[in-house]
Amino acid sequence: MEFDLKSQPEIVQQVAGYALQGWDLLQGWLLSPAAWSQFGLLIAAFVLAVLAVRRLRPAITRFLTPPDDQTGIIAATRRFLLGFVPLLLPVLAYVFTAIGESVVVALFDSGAVIAFGKRVFLFLAARILVREVIRDPFLKVLGKYVLLPVAALHAVGLLDEVIGGLSAMNVQLGNISLSLMALVRGLIAGSLLFWLGRWSNDQSAALISQQEELRPATRQLAVKAAEIAIFGLAFILLMNIMGISLTSLAVLGGAIGVGLGFGLQKIAANFISGVILLLEGQATVGDFVALDGGESGKIVKMTARAAIPETFDGRWIVVPNEDFITTRVVNYSDSGSANRYEAEFSVSYDTDINLVPDIVERAVASHAGVLEKPYPPDCELRGFGDSGINFAVEFWVNGLDDGPNKYTSDVLFLIWNALKNNNIEIPFPQRVVELKGEVRTKSV
Known part of the structure; x- marks a missing residue:
């Protein structure tokens, strides 16, 4: 079986050649x-x-x-x-x-x-x-x-012939010459390696997060170190699979580095700032922070570029790591640590104020969340106001006074009930109006 295909494109001639070889092979098998x-x-x-x-x-x-x-x-x-x-x-x-x-x-x-x-x-x-x-x-x-x-x-x-054809086609990338087969092999191997790297990173992060004896900052630093090591190893393996020497990337990498250095300096600064935060433990996952702009929330995630605090109304705030280094950030320490709060109130001028501290301190101490250490509740006289005598009670609790906890609200309820039970009046604003001169009435 012969056909004159000289006038046809080369690809058609190759396909026809393969078809004829297959037909001859099939005939040989059948007979x-x-x-x-x-x-x-x-x-x-x-x-x-x-x-x-x-x-x-x-x-x-x-x-x-x-x-x-x-x-x-x-x-x-x-x-x-x-x-x-x-x-x-x-x-x-x-x-x-x-x-x-x-x-x-x-x-x-x-x-x-x-x-x-x-x-x-x-x-x-x-x-x-x-x-x-x-x-x-x-x-x-x-x-x-x-x-x-x-x-x-x-x-x-046909696999060997396809591989041979792809290997014969070269692609030039700067000073690096690669065959088309090397690029295909690199694409496949790179996909598998970085999928495996992502899976390994997830597994290592889960394993490290379970080590509760380590500080949160240490766990985060270990997770980041494991991530860098895993994907760095994947990159080196990929270069070896593609047959690219790391030294041949020096010239190309230097040119790209100079071009991108200025554009990526913010990203680099945020990355380095994140490493510093993890090393020094200034802020980590679980900390409640108040930012310089007035926002506050609990850090729920730290990435290579930014930290993410979650506010009590469920919003996530993406804060660049550099801001934690260059701006003023208030850190209320790890979740569950002792924090001091105070609740203000006033009593009438008719009150024997010597009785107030003992009454209020006992009432506040009865709250299950109020601590005796580092200090028990302390009621202080703050001043003499226009309508009453101003007091404030200081108390320590574990955790933060917001979200699931309403410590100040509970303490104010206790103060109100204690003062009422002891017949101590909580004043409201009062004004004395004095009329001078003759008051004239208008007759109708």
């Missing part, structure tokens, strides 16, 4: 007794694999399925392996085919059909892996658009 025996072996291996899976799959599933209440590492491993049970059919078919391959090669000195069948079983395994086993969305997309095409090319025997 060869050795090929028919190999086809029979493939069918027998597949049928045998189906029968074996019907018996083995229920038993393997029961063995790998842990009780619902088990959460240890062994149970997690069993659940992980359970997800690979769908691969049992193509794997067994591949194994049975490989066992019979040695017999066929010994009899007919040929195993081309067997080799093709094994590659087809590998493609089926890749297809099941992508469709039924992989759950992560990113890995599923990567498997669909990378693994399956590669497995299909390998199945039809």
